Amino acid sequence: MRKILIVNGGLVIGGAEKLVHELAVFAQQNKIAPTILILDNYNQEYYDLIFKQKKIRVVRTRLNVIKNFRAPLKMLRSIYWRLKLKFLANSIYESVHVIGLYNIYRVKDTVNHDHRFYWHVTNAAQGTYNFPETYFDNPDDTLVCINQYQLNELDTHYGNAVFKCKRGLFPLFLND
């Protein structure tokens, strides 16, 4: 079965987490196995149980700060995932979906893949754009906006020339 990776920082009740859920369920409905990777957060949260019931795999680990001598099993797991995503992500996963531009720093240099999709889930009214321009410098990556306003905001803030990555628009949705 084909696989995709969905990356976020948590699974609490919230809009970004709901997007994780809808993407994962859509994938599953279309015979794609989603793996949800939650980085730097080992808490059990709202959607963990829901994904367990749906038999969707959730992995909680770290990729950037691996040293964790107080928890050697967690550290080994981090090393395993770090190596796997650095060197094998392309061959294991069809695509990688990162929820929120605020999570790009967690994966930009640690998850190597030719088809990374960065889902933009906030608007300027929620805070200023303080994401580095380097987030958008890879022509293989795709920035997915969920409303037209975001496209305008990005252009206004960064200017069109900054975007070497592809840009697209896809609306929020609820599965049937």
Next chain:
Amino acid sequence: MINLNVISRIAEDKNYFPDLIKILHLLKNKGITDVQILFIGTVYSPKVYQNIMDMASRLNVSSNIAFTEKSIPMSELSDEIKNGYFINFTIGEFTGFSGLESIKNGFKTIFYNIDKSLKNECDNVIAYCHTRDKLMDLIINISQNQALTSEEITACNQKMLNRFILNSAMKRELLAMMLPKSNHSDKLA
């Protein structure tokens, strides 16, 4: 009694709450005192939370607000809450997941735009309030004719519902994002 519910974490990036406190105050000045706002969401910012409390106290509407102080799944809300009106913050006409779920759950959902710089294309749609004045007017309408206004809001919400279900073209597009290397046109569920 008019019960308004706001599903949102209490956080800096969602801090559009002062408008609602101000509305309570203005309504009170007009003699409408039976409006209650319940904020449903985890307090991520004690500062924002305290600011709401202080403002409510200053404007003498403390008794009109309450907090759950934790997130609650919509399905687990009490019937009393479910029967109220749900105010959902939007960016122009863009509705986030809490709004979508609110409609899908059949809640009477009112959309309140928090980015006033954006053009409003839904000006004549009852459930969309582009300005604070419009939201206040809608609450006054509810106060004066709750049954009719509720019916109109519900009808408006129902019309929106289809927008959030993917059609086959969009399903193909999403599938193309998930499987960029595959020919997926005939593989939709």
